[in-house]
Amino acid sequence: MTEQEQSNNGKNGGTPQGHMARALALAQAAAARGEIPVGAVLVHGPSGDIIAEAGNLTEERFDATAHAEMLVLQAGGRKLASPRLAECDLYVTLEPCPMCAAAIGFARVRRLYFGAYDPKGGGVEHGPRIYQQPTCHHKPEVYGGIDEQEAARLLKDFFKDKR
Numbered sequence: 001m002t003e004q005e006q007s008n009n010g011k012n013g014g015t016p017q018g019h020m021a022r023a024l025a026l027a028q029a030a031a032a033r034g035e036i037p038v039g040a041v042l043v044h045g046p047s048g049d050i051i052a053e054a055g056n057l058t059e060e061r062f063d064a065t066a067h068a069e070m071l072v073l074q075a076g077g078r079k080l081a082s083p084r085l086a087e088c089d090l091y092v093t094l095e096p097c098p099m100c101a102a103a104i105g106f107a108r109v110r111r112l113y114f115g116a117y118d119p120k121g122g123g124v125e126h127g128p129r130i131y132q133q134p135t136c137h138h139k140p141e142v143y144g145g146i147d148e149q150e151a152a153r154l155l156k157d158f159f160k161d162k163r
């Protein structure tokens with residue numbers, strides 16, 4: 001993680017650990033709203049500034065696509081007035097699903113940091129492994145397993161309470 005820390009020093013407590021801690025707080029807030037606890041933060045890599053942040057909103061918006069990653073890509077694109085977020089890094093508490101992994105590629109995100117691995121629903125290290133497909137034209141640098149245990153515990157507690 002050392003090379004990332006160099007470019008992310010500065011504002012907003014800008015270390016990968018700090019941004020993931022923020023994503024975890026957003027995941028926790030999502031759980032409190034009855035959403036699957038996943039949180040995401042989009043960071044401008046060079047400055048370390050947070051561009052957008054979100055937790056899942058699928059229930060609230062009646063929208064199966066309102067995953068935290070999709071929401072920060074949409075908000076980030078509007079904020080930077082560009083669909084291409086090539087200087088941005090995305091932090092998310094769970095391995096992105098195939099839809100979000102594809103969207104992160106379309107947005108040309110520089111680095112993807114995720115927390116827990118998701119063997120059942122993930123699309124980066126599992127399932128379709130989106131970035132390894134010949135149809136994928138931009139592959140972010142991927143760093144998985146950051147604060148993995150905390151992210152996994154949030155999900156486990158959420159589904160335990162649901163039963």
Ligand SMILES: [Zn+2]
Pocket residue numbers: 067069096097098099100101
């Ligand atoms: Zn997703």
